[in-house]
Amino acid sequence: MGIERNTGQYIPELAVKWEMAPDGKSWAITLRKGVKFHEKWGEFTAKDVRHAVFLITQPESVQTDAGFWRPLMGIGKADSVEEVAKQVEQGVEIIDDYTVVFHLKQATPEFVENLSANADLVMESKARWDAGGKELYGQKVVGTGPFEFVERKVGSHVLYKRVDNHWRQTPEFKELEFRWVPEGVTRLATLLAEEVHISDVDRTLQKDAAAKGMKIVRSILPAIQHMWFFGGLYFATPDKLDPKVPFVKKEVRQAMSMAINRNAIANSLLGAECSHSGSWVTIPSLALPSGRASGTLSGISASRTCTVTTPPRPRHSWRRPDIPMGLSSPCTSTRCLGCRSK
Numbered sequence: 001m002g003i004e005r006n007t008g009q010y011i012p013e014l015a016v017k018w019e020m021a022p023d024g025k026s027w028a029i030t031l032r033k034g035v036k037f038h039e040k041w042g043e044f045t046a047k048d049v050r051h052a053v054f055l056i057t058q059p060e061s062v063q064t065d066a067g068f069w070r071p072l073m074g075i076g077k078a079d080s081v082e083e084v085a086k087q088v089e090q091g092v093e094i095i096d097d098y099t100v101v102f103h104l105k106q107a108t109p110e111f112v113e114n115l116s117a118n119a120d121l122v123m124e125s126k127a128r129w130d131a132g133g134k135e136l137y138g139q140k141v142v143g144t145g146p147f148e149f150v151e152r153k154v155g156s157h158v159l160y161k162r163v164d165n166h167w168r169q170t171p172e173f174k175e176l177e178f179r180w181v182p183e184g185v186t187r188l189a190t191l192l193a194e195e196v197h198i199s200d201v202d203r204t205l206q207k208d209a210a211a212k213g214m215k216i217v218r219s220i221l222p223a224i225q226h227m228w229f230f231g232g233l234y235f236a237t238p239d240k241l242d243p244k245v246p247f248v249k250k251e252v253r254q255a256m257s258m259a260i261n262r263n264a265i266a267n268s269l270l271g272a273e274c275s276h277s278g279s280w281v282t283i284p285s286l287a288l289p290s291g292r293a294s295g296t297l298s299g300i301s302a303s304r305t306c307t308v309t310t311p312p313r314p315r316h317s318w319r320r321p322d323i324p325m326g327l328s329s330p331c332t333s334t335r336c337l338g339c340r341s342k
Helices: 046-057 066-073 081-091 111-115 125-135 184-192 201-213 250-259 261-271
Strands: 017-022 026-031 092-096 099-103 145-151 156-164 174-181 198-201 214-215 224-226 273-279 280-283 286-289 305-310 316-318 329-331 334-338
Touching: 017 111, 026 046, 026 111, 046 066, 046 081, 046 092, 046 099, 066 081, 066 111, 081 092, 081 099, 081 201, 184 198, 184 201, 198 201, 201 214
Parallel strands: 174 305, 198 305, 286 334
Antiparallel strands: 017 026, 026 099, 092 099, 145 156, 156 174, 198 334, 214 286, 224 280, 273 280, 316 329
């Protein structure tokens, strides 16, 4: 399911309906009919959903959400590929081509989040896997989205082309290119020169960007969320909680929460350009040239290529020297985007 950009609500995309059983352990998902994979790999069906769960839970998987899916399917770290396939077959029941039921090992009311665009359960063609396995998958990415993969050059760029008459919407741009540019100054320069349309802007360069006509526009939904987790705080059933761990006691967690100076964190780490949202700290990230503060790219000509530059590093956990051990922040090291419309 997708995410509505203004409200953050889940909206139908590949899944058109989802329903949780009263016990919270089973979820019935109804799939959209008629969705085609790129390169004529057939229609997207329930078998592709089960295959996606197999891929994310197999022993070699290093995807972010693998640790979420494995226990839900009853899969252990030492399980073989054959054991994983058996557990996934039991955990993802195929009712028909357009209906699947997830049978989870524990109640998971937040399960829909991990089926949404916020997570990384990638839908890939089971037929394509059967035809060539990992070797064929390694050649290129084949999905169902409005942009189709063209090429990837390591350390340089990834290029996509639009899919005309896509079931969601035909994109405005004929091509979409992501470039990896390590130097922040170079990224800003290419943005200001209109060589690219969207780019990360380092915090130290934001004044320069503003002086050149860029304007910070606060996002409607959280753009980047910084999360701090103390060791030992994991989802577990009551019978598996260790009473010797201090964090098990609610009063200890409440005391820790009250002891955290959120304003100091926001001011010292995030330059005070953020807002508190419960236990979350969110950051405004969209920057547009003055006079075009619309939050969209409608000003870019549909006949041109839309190019995006990003720092050459994945999203990962990092730790500053002044943050105590056990307190980490999974986030990107850049904070704001710059957009220039044509």
